[in-house]
Amino acid sequence: MRAWIKGGRMARLSIKARIVSGFGVVLATTVGVAVSGYMLVTQVGTDFAEYQQNRAKTEHVRSVDMAMMQTRFELSRWLQRFDAAALKVARDHLDKSLALIERGSAIGLSADELAVSDRIGKALRAYGAEYANLARIKDEELALQGRDIDQAGDQIAAALSQRRTRAFESGDLDQARMLNGAADAFQAARDQLVPFKATGDAKTLAAAGQSAAAAQGKLQGNADLAAKLTAWRAALERAAVLAGEWSKHLKLSRVARDDSMKASESLLAGATREGLAAEEDFARSVARGTTSFLLKAVGIVILGILISLRLAGSITGPLQRLSGAMAALGSGARSIAVPGTERADEIGAMARTVALFRDGLIESEQRGAEQRRDTDAKVDRARHLEALTRGFEGKVSALIATLTAAAGEMEAAAHSMSQSAAQATSLSAGVAEAASQTSANVGSVSSATDELSASIDEIVRQVAHSSVIAGRADAEAARTEATIRALAAGAQQIGDVIQIITSIAGRTNLLALNATIEAARAGEAGRGFAVVAAEVKDLATRTARATDEIAGQVGSIQAQTVQAVQAIEAIGGTIRDMNAIATGVASAMERQSAATGEIARNVQHAAHSTQVVSGHIDEVQRGADHTGGTADQVLHAARALARQAATLEREIGGFVAEIKAA
Template sequence: MFNLNVSGRIYAGFGLIVALLLVLAGQSILTLGTSKHQIDKYAGVSDNAQRVLSLKGDFANIRRNVIIFTDSADPKALEQIRKIQPRIAKVLPEAVAATTDPTRKANLTKMQDLFTAYMAGFDKVAELRKTKMELVEKRMNVLGVGARKAISSIMETAKADGDFEASAQAGDAMENLMLARLNAVKFLADPSDDFTKETENNIKQFVAESEALTKRLRNPERKRLALEAEGNAKAYADAFAQVAAATHALDKLVFKDMAAQAAQFADLADQTVHSQDQAMDQQKTDTEAGMERSSAATWTGAIVALGLAVLLSWLIARSIVTPLSAMTGAMTELSKGNKTVDIPARDRTDEIGAMAKAMEIFKENTLKMDKLQAEQEAQKLRAEADRKAALHHMADTFEESVGKVVQTVTSAATELQGASSQMASTAHETSAQATTVASAATQASANVETVAAATEELAASISEIAKQVERSQVVANRAEEEAENTTNQVRALSENVGRIGEVVVLINDIAAQTNLLALNATIEAARAGDAGKGFAVVANEVKNLANQTAKATDEIASQIKAVQEGTGNAVKAIDTISKVISEMGEISASVASAVQEQTAATGEIARNVEQAAAGTAEVSSNINSVEQAARETGHAAEQISESATDLSRQAEYLRAEVSRFLHQVRADKNDMKILVWDNALNTGESSIDRHHREMFDQVNRYYGEMMSGNGDVAVQGILSLVPTTFVPHFKEEEDLMSRRGYPGIDEHRGRHREFLDAFESHKRAVEAGKDGASGALFQFAATWLKDHIHYEDGKIAAFLKDKKSVA
């Protein structure tokens, strides 16, 4: 046997054990068959005993309800009888069929006959009880009441008519009637012969008294009532006789005939049960004895089989376990990484030897795999390093190229913002200066009007002087007096001319200042570029008007100088008049000539003053245009500043996005993020901002799980994140908008619904297992979340900020 291979040894050993087990199994099957037969017999007798006991109990229950029904006609008792009757009728034949013992079978057959006879008797009881109750209720009660009413009427009418003897005789009859009815009721409760006799005697006495009363009465009505009572009493006696006969028949049937049948039924049931108990005891004894014999034989065979199995198992196991233990030790060393261990049992010809040879090949392959794995790991590390280096190089290149663009855009936005601020400041300053120029021009216009008025006065004075010179020849005798007056007037004229010179100096200063402002406006318009072209044209016109004003004032100045010289000469001439009256004519001629020249000069002055007034008015009008252009330039500068600020913010956002992209490229898989928080995304509401940051963190955490290879965990996490986090956040956000009166709440709520609808579409795609659905879900959630916060929630933040500033 031990020259066999391992499978042969095992099969042979187990074959012997199986053969022993088959012998034991055969013996057990025979024993169990015998035991089963004995138990089946025992169970059959036991079940039948239960049937007999059930029959006995049911029959006793029927007997009890029969007595109740006989006594009180209780419908519930009748219902119980009719309910139990079919059960006994069904079980009794089954008990007879299941019985094999002749004696017990005969007893059960007799019980079946007794039950049939008993139920037939009960049918008679029911009929008799029905007849009896109909006689009592429909005959005796009706007749008794009729007789009582007739006698009562006789008593009352006779008493009313004064026939006291008839009334007393009717009272005696009434007493016997009532006694008869009372004894009849007692008989129904206890049907004894004494109550029967008393009832019959009372009825006979009532009939006799009724006959005597009938003979004595003379009143037709009372006589008729007496005859009626007599007839009712006789009929009552006949009905009672029938009730008594039915009652005695019922008593005999229920308490004698049926009682005997019930007693015999119970006795037979007891005998049958007792016999069944004896049969079960004997069957139990026989079964236990057979099982003890079978148990002893089974134990003997089991011990022999167990000993032989243990011996064979030890021998077979020893021939297998010893080389296997050595093999296991070698495999354990090999699993620990000891590739130099010697593999035992390679020279065996059985399965263990084949396994040892296979293990040797496995060891050699392991050495080769270790070498190959080391080479692959080194190659993988080199590839990973190359990939990271390439990604870092790509990121550096991207950062260098895009970073310059972002920096350039940022610098340009900053410079544009500064230039727009400078332009706005210059525009405001120009507007202020233009306002000042307009005010000064208005003042100059007023002064020129004053000069014009003074010039008109001067012209009038010179005209008056001309008249006086013409009359000087006539009024020579008044020459000194007039000369003195003329001297005073000429001196006043000299003072007025001096004031005109001051006004001309002021006009000249205003023209110079206007020229300077026009020059500054031209410079600022050049800085403003295309937006300042119109402003430059207006400034040039102002400059031309200022130059014209300067020229006009120069001419006025020269004319005033000439006037001043003329007035000086006039003063000297008038002084000479006082001394040399004789030379009046010549001097008058000179004065007339001077006066004519003075008249022409004053006319020129008046014209120049009018031109100066028109120029200053035009300067005022043009300065208003300059001021309007300066305001428009200021508004344009403010718009440029706002655009520059927005461009700066977008450049910063671009810089953050580039930084996030580079971080993603350079980071390890576990540190990769699909969303990066930026303080520019803050709305100003702490609870909303906290939720936004938490949503960013959760999306990034699940994205990291996906990038680490835990795709199922990541997808399930993002699918559960929307109903548990996004939806409550949407509700809180909408409540905030409603409380703060945000005008765009309907549009914002629509964005939320659009997201949820799109999310359900992505969810169905993921659940359907479509290619790329998981990545698309993450990309959709991240992109929507960031864009929604940046644009839609940014509108809410701006609205809340404006509302706070207004408050």
């Protein structure tokens, strides 16, 4: 622009064209400031909306992961206690997880994230289906154990005991020995089922089946008991099949669980990375937009000031020099040079007219000297001077009219520039208000993030405390389990002693029976011995009955002890699972706490950047106010130019009147 002015290109433009082009440039730059501010606010709003969308996506993925964790916890509880309520709660959490996964597209997940989400959904459905199979198998297994194994086993054991007693009482010793062996083998089979009930180990079922087959082989002549043992063995075989199915579906459920956990961890890690990247992009965008806006605004303000000053100087300077030349010419100086005659604008035309008037005046004075010598020549010169005066008056009047019109247009353009500066000030105020609102929103996000971080720290502390308590409970459960196992071992030893006593009572009964037979053969001499043998037999019978009652009580103690061991093992397993889950939750909460702290720091940085934008926009608003002040100065200069044109018109009018009077 400066080279263009110094090169003389501006001098070839008319004043009107100069004023219009200059104020057009100023108006265009003012509009540029407003557009740049609007684009900055729009970009900040777009970036903040993208940040909020990424945050909503991250929260969605965390909700899915939390629902899946609750599902796994409830299913683990069900595996320990087989509680229908825990299974229902797990089913509800599973449905919640699937419902959240279905909302992935509405949240704004990408195509790859939706693919991972679908993979999680398939794994969760397979997980739920396998646990439905496990529940069905467990229901059938419990019904089978209660009806076809335990109740039927009690009935078979009672029938064997009754028939063995009747065989002893009837004297059928061979049948009694056979039934006694069958009872011992069947009891061994039932004892071998105890580990299966406690641990679910299917290997013990095969051993129990072999013992039951041995008992069945000793039941010649007892077809009904043999048929019951056949049904009992079939129940054992069905239990073995169910145990195999249980193991298969349990493995499949764990595979589905591991697949869902791996996919969920991958999705959560990706969403967290994208959230942090969106925050960094938002901060960079705010800083970059602020710098660009400030550079543009400062450049536009400087350009407007330079154009205004240069435009005013290009008009008022030549007019002042031309006015000085005309004043000198009016005071009698005839040798002065008229400035601006080389210009192509209205001022140049006015300068050339003044130069022409100067030359005419010099010529008129020269002719006045000759007028005294030649009257005719004087008349001619007077006429010629009159003609020049009329021409000068017409040209000067036209030039002054043009100058007056240009001054009016300059005044109107300056007024328009003042209005544009006021509009720029208003737009800058709007931009400042929008930036302040954005800063307030980012501050609100920062406060919410700080509160979330504090809540997560409290959760981590509580989970750590619960893990310590769970460890203590696990140790207590282990000590209790050891004590009850020792009690079970003692009860087993009592059972062994009772079996020995029962065997001795049986043998004593047989000896008493043999003694009775021998006393009967001895006749009258053995009658006393027969009485003693009968007493011994009665004592052996009562001993056997008492031993059976003791064996029943010991068996009840053993069964209750086994149940207590199972319950304590289940409690210990549940405590260990709770401890593992609490450890996992603590680790996840610590990672989430770290991510939340990073989010809080980035949001605080964004809030600081937005506050910087607000401060810079205030500076732009002050620059627009300064531009308005400059426009007012240009307006005053235009009005001064109009006044100088009027003064010039009066001086030229007076000058022409004096020439005419002369």
